[in-house]
Amino acid sequence: MATRRSRKLLMMVVLLEFTNGVWTLPAPGTVSMDSVNMRHVLRWTQPRASCNSTVLYSVQYQGEFELLIKNGSWINAPECQRIPLTSCDLTFDLGSDSDYSLRVRAQCGSKMSAWAKFPFNRNNITPPVPELRVTAAGDVLLVSVRKFPLTAVTMVTIWRTDEEQQTKDYSMPADQEVLQVAALQEGAVYCVKAKVVLNLDVQSGFTDSHCVSITGPGAPAWKQPTAVTVTVVVMLGLLIGLFWSLVHCRPDSCQKYFQKEPLPSFLIGTVTVWIAIPQQREELSAVTVSRPLLRGGAT
Known part of the structure; x- marks a missing residue:
C-alpha cells in the first residue's frame, strides 16, 4: 500500500514539474473585444516575461456547434496564427448569433503560455447608425450607405412628404452599394431614413431623414x-x-x-432699245445700248 502511495506521489511530482516546464511563459493579459462599426477585433496585452525573440500569438474560437456537435473542438482563426500583433480581427469568423468562447496564447521560442479565454456574443453589441447619402437623378432616387460586414443588412424606408403614412421598405445586403428606386412622381419630395439590422432583436436606431425633390423622367438634373x-x-x-x-x-x-466675281460673258451682250419721241409726226429712233442682259430692256 505504501509503495502505491509513493508511486502516485512521485507521478504527481513529475507531472507538476512537466507542467511547470511547459507553461513557463505567462498567458496574455487583459483580453477584450473592440466592436466598432460591426467589426469585432480581439485585443490583449503582452505577457510580463522576458523573451529573447519576438513573442508570437495564436487565436482560436469555439461556437455552440463546435461545443455541442463536434465534442468541444476549437477552430484556429486563419489570419491569427503565430502573429506578432496583439490584436486579431474576427469579424468574418464570428458569423452567427450564438455564444462564442475565444482564447489566445503566447509563444516565445519553444515556450508556450496557457490559454487566456474570453466569452463573446455579438447580440450584446448594438450596431451603429449607418451613414446615409441620398441623391436624385431624373425620376430615380439613389440611396447609398457605408459598407458593413456581410452579416449586416440595411433597411431603407422611403415616403413622400405629402403621404407620410404610406412608407415603403427596402432591404440592402451588405454587398449592395447603391439602392435605386425608379418611376417616382415628378415634382414630389421624397424622404429617406435607414437602420442596420443583424436580427429581429439586434438593430441600430434610424438615421435622420434625408429629403430630395424629383426633377422628372427626362435627362438627369446634372x-x-x-x-x-x-x-x-x-x-x-x-x-x-x-x-x-x-x-x-x-x-x-x-x-x-x-472679292467680286465678274459676270460670265454669255450674260453680257448688245440690246437694241426703241425709244418713242413725241413730235408732230410720230417717229421711232433706234438707240443701241450695251449692258448686261440680266437687267432686261424697256420700251
Missing part, C-alpha cells in the same frame, strides 16, 4: 446645366475665333473671301 455650359463655351469660342480672324486677316488673304 446634364441640363452641363449642356448649357458647354454650349455657351463653344459659341464664345467661335465668336472669339471669328473676331480674331477679322482683326488679324491680311488684305490679300481677306480679298480671297470677299
Whole structure:
C-alpha cells in the first residue's frame, strides 16, 4: 500500500514539474473585444516575461456547434496564427448569433503560455447608425450607405412628404452599394431614413431623414446645366475665333473671301432699245445700248 502511495506521489511530482516546464511563459493579459462599426477585433496585452525573440500569438474560437456537435473542438482563426500583433480581427469568423468562447496564447521560442479565454456574443453589441447619402437623378432616387460586414443588412424606408403614412421598405445586403428606386412622381419630395439590422432583436436606431425633390423622367438634373455650359463655351469660342480672324486677316488673304466675281460673258451682250419721241409726226429712233442682259430692256 505504501509503495502505491509513493508511486502516485512521485507521478504527481513529475507531472507538476512537466507542467511547470511547459507553461513557463505567462498567458496574455487583459483580453477584450473592440466592436466598432460591426467589426469585432480581439485585443490583449503582452505577457510580463522576458523573451529573447519576438513573442508570437495564436487565436482560436469555439461556437455552440463546435461545443455541442463536434465534442468541444476549437477552430484556429486563419489570419491569427503565430502573429506578432496583439490584436486579431474576427469579424468574418464570428458569423452567427450564438455564444462564442475565444482564447489566445503566447509563444516565445519553444515556450508556450496557457490559454487566456474570453466569452463573446455579438447580440450584446448594438450596431451603429449607418451613414446615409441620398441623391436624385431624373425620376430615380439613389440611396447609398457605408459598407458593413456581410452579416449586416440595411433597411431603407422611403415616403413622400405629402403621404407620410404610406412608407415603403427596402432591404440592402451588405454587398449592395447603391439602392435605386425608379418611376417616382415628378415634382414630389421624397424622404429617406435607414437602420442596420443583424436580427429581429439586434438593430441600430434610424438615421435622420434625408429629403430630395424629383426633377422628372427626362435627362438627369446634372446634364441640363452641363449642356448649357458647354454650349455657351463653344459659341464664345467661335465668336472669339471669328473676331480674331477679322482683326488679324491680311488684305490679300481677306480679298480671297470677299472679292467680286465678274459676270460670265454669255450674260453680257448688245440690246437694241426703241425709244418713242413725241413730235408732230410720230417717229421711232433706234438707240443701241450695251449692258448686261440680266437687267432686261424697256420700251
